[in-house]
Amino acid sequence: MPHGRGRPHRSTAATSRSTTSGSSRSPTGPAARRCGSAGSRSTRPCYAGSSATDPDALRGALSDAGRHPGSLELVGGIRGRFPDDRSTASIDEALEQVPPQLAAGYTAICFKPSMYTDDPHAVPELCRHVVESIRKM
Numbered sequence: 001m002p003h004g005r006g007r008p009h010r011s012t013a014a015t016s017r018s019t020t021s022g023s024s025r026s027p028t029g030p031a032a033r034r035c036g037s038a039g040s041r042s043t044r045p046c047y048a049g050s051s052a053t054d055p056d057a058l059r060g061a062l063s064d065a066g067r068h069p070g071s072l073e074l075v076g077g078i079r080g081r082f083p084d085d086r087s088t089a090s091i092d093e094a095l096e097q098v099p100p101q102l103a104a105g106y107t108a109i110c111f112k113p114s115m116y117t118d119d120p121h122a123v124p125e126l127c128r129h130v131v132e133s134i135r136k137m
Helices: 053-064 091-095 098-103 120-135
Strands: 075-077 108-110
Touching: 091 120, 098 120
Parallel strands: 075 108
Antiparallel strands: none
């Protein structure tokens, strides 16, 4: 039976634990997603800030094509590290990924709250914490 985006459901301890978004924390889940097209076997991690030169190369290509690089919004993101099969990731540890992205010109940072809390009622405070933490950087 399909689970999520066409991925087969695996009933192991690591994947059967439900979160508010319905995703799993398995090694094949969102935290392990790789760059590339659907079905790609790319081993290059897919996350913002993977290379400090990526934004510069993109800006250069836009300029070469006669487009204004300032019209492009660079959106970064953070990924959590799960210490075990049952715990949520540390938001403060994940936020350590933000300063290099800001320095590279990223102006928006995305994150998935369910990686950092299992309590839907805690999401507003979590979001306030993220916003305030990034403002102080």
